[in-house]
Amino acid sequence: MRKKRSTYRISILAILTAIIVLQDFIPMLGNIPIGPLSLTTLHVTVIITAIVLGPVDGAIVGGVWGVLTWIRAFAFPSSPLAPLVFVNPLVSVFPRIMIGLVAGWTFMALFKLFKHSLSSMVIAAILGALTNTVLVLGFIYIFYHTPEVAKVYGVNVSNLFKALSAIFVTNGLAEMLMAAIIAPLIATPLRKVTQRQQAS
Template sequence: MRQRSTYRLSILGILTAIIILQDFIPMLGNIPIGPLSLTTLHVTVIVTAIVLGPVDGAIVGGVWGVLTWIRAFTFPSSPLAPLVFVNPLVSVVPRIFIGLFAGWTFMLLAKWMHSKAAPMVIAAIVGALTNTVLVLGFIYLFYHTPAVAKAYGVNVGNLFKALSAIFVTNGIAEMVLAAVVAPLISLPLLRLQRKR
């Protein structure tokens, strides 16, 4: 039992370190595209949720969220970050829910499906969608303002259209990335975990 707990803490520590590196090394976790920032960090949160469970996924997601929140004040990842990510409901909460929803989805589907790959793909899609829908939804809900609309290059009346376009472009790209990469990383880690 102690050996399993040590293994879990080791993997959790490694994945937490990876999320910190991804957040701070330019072009590794956030790829700036104009006022937007295409993220790859959600993949690490999803992998954690699949391999270690929803609670550990939420922990790694929370670390990412807190880093996003701090960086919004100190070293923003995009021009939009100081406008919206200073609110923890936008920067922290969606990241925590990535881990919870991806982990719960994988646990539920893994009980019903013989293959582990299919539940991983579906969990990755759910995790990526959770991030995109909650972040964009909270931005629209809390920051339906001229300053935020201007950062997107539109007027307030077209903010919903701009956020919808981001969902279609960034959201789908991040979802596909997660659906491909998360299972490739998670499968070997789960096999290693079983051998232990």
């Protein structure tokens, strides 16, 4: 029984990992270029993994995405900003791992308290997306408060904080809304199948 559950979990984890690799490499599927930025959809896959399989597996899939982001920053960047900031693992890898941990822990805690899966998923998805946005933009400001980065945003260094704040309001809120809608729609049936598989 335990071996069967472990095999099923590994299979689902492998599928979700493959999906995030495809999202990262297929143009317009995982990263939608908008000016110097890239509106991402990959965080939704990480959040779904965290909700269905738990925070550790969510962190694994998030870590895969982060490592791909880091490699792409050197080899074939997804935006003009990438080779300037995503070469730093604290910007490219760490926030992606934290998406899975925050979303997974949030869902587990809320579901345990309130026994309501949909609202728990929505809140977990929002916090997971928020984690990515805050950490990435925050680390960019902390480590890359430079004229080169400011130039990519079309501002001078003194206005970099305002530019990053504007991105939070636009891209950040859009990514949170996307996660809040899509993650529960996919995670709900997948979680039911997983629970039935584990019960059998």
